[in-house]
Amino acid sequence: MTERHFEDLTVGERFRSEPFLLTNEALITFARDFDVQPFHMDRAAAQQSVFGGLAASGWHTAAIAMRLFTTGPLRFVGGAVGLGVDELRWPVAVRGGDCLQLETEILEARPSQSRPEHGILRIRNVLTNEKGEVVLSYFANALVQRRPVKTR
Numbered sequence: 630m631t632e633r634h635f636e637d638l639t640v641g642e643r644f645r646s647e648p649f650l651l652t653n654e655a656l657i658t659f660a661r662d663f664d665v666q667p668f669h670m671d672r673a674a675a676q677q678s679v680f681g682g683l684a685a686s687g688w689h690t691a692a693i694a695m696r697l698f699t700t701g702p703l704r705f706v707g708g709a710v711g712l713g714v715d716e717l718r719w720p721v722a723v724r725g726g727d728c729l730q731l732e733t734e735i736l737e738a739r740p741s742q743s744r745p746e747h748g749i750l751r752i753r754n755v756l757t758n759e760k761g762e763v764v765l766s767y768f769a770n771a772l773v774q775r776r777p778v779k780t781r
Contacts, residue, residue, distance in 0.1 A: 632706045634776040635748030638735050646701035646731040648759075649693055651685060653725030659689040685723035690765045693723075694756045697731035705773045712749065712770040721762045728759040736768070740775070747772045 660669030664686035667674030675683045699708075723729065737751035749770055756765040 630702065630704050632704045633773075634706050635738065635740075635750070635773050636776045638738055638750065640735050640738055642735045644701060644703040644733045646697035646733075649697055649729045651693065651723060651725060651727050651729060653683060656683060656685045656689065656723075656725045659692070660686055664688055680722050683725060685725075685727075687719040687765070690719060690723045690729075690756065691717070691767075693729055694731055694754055694765055694767075697729070697756070698733060698754060701731060701733070703733055707774045709750075709771040709773050712772055715768045717765075717767040718763075719765055721758070721764045723758065723764050727764070729756055729764065731756050741772065744772065746775055746777075748775050749773075 657670050660666070666686075668678035668680050668684055669675070669686050669689075670683075672683055675681075678684075732755050734753045734755075735750060736753055737749075739749050741747040741749050749772055751768065751770055753768050754766065755763055758764050
């Protein structure tokens with residue numbers, strides 16, 4: 630997979646990850662470690678909750694989106710440093726057995742004023758399940774490396 634510099638990207642470009650299958654076991658393990666609410670870990674409690682069954686933690690869903698972002702077709706030389714996230718939404722619960730896929734769109738691109746060797750991207754990430762339902766969306770700013778200036 631080719632790693633990209635800031636200059637290799639165009640506003641409006643979209644990138645789609647490979648699918649990711651979430652298992653009930655992974656859903657419960659994450660919850661036991663990081664979000665110990667009963668509707669993420671206990672089937673009986675989850676059945677009685679607003680979800681009507683086991684549901685992944687929103688933070689687990691966000692972590693999956695991050696994995697798909699960093700292992701997908703849009704890879705950056707030296708990685709992408711997150712500068713902030715806006716409008717993080719979880720409109721539909723994620724369940725064990727869901728097959729998730731991330732689409733990243735480049736919304737804006739500008740050189741960094743404080744770090745001239747980097748550029749700042751404004752992106753929108755949208756995670757969908759196998760039904761095409763949006764399960765997570767957010768806007769983010771990321772710092773990525775610019776192509777080095779060649780000197781004589």
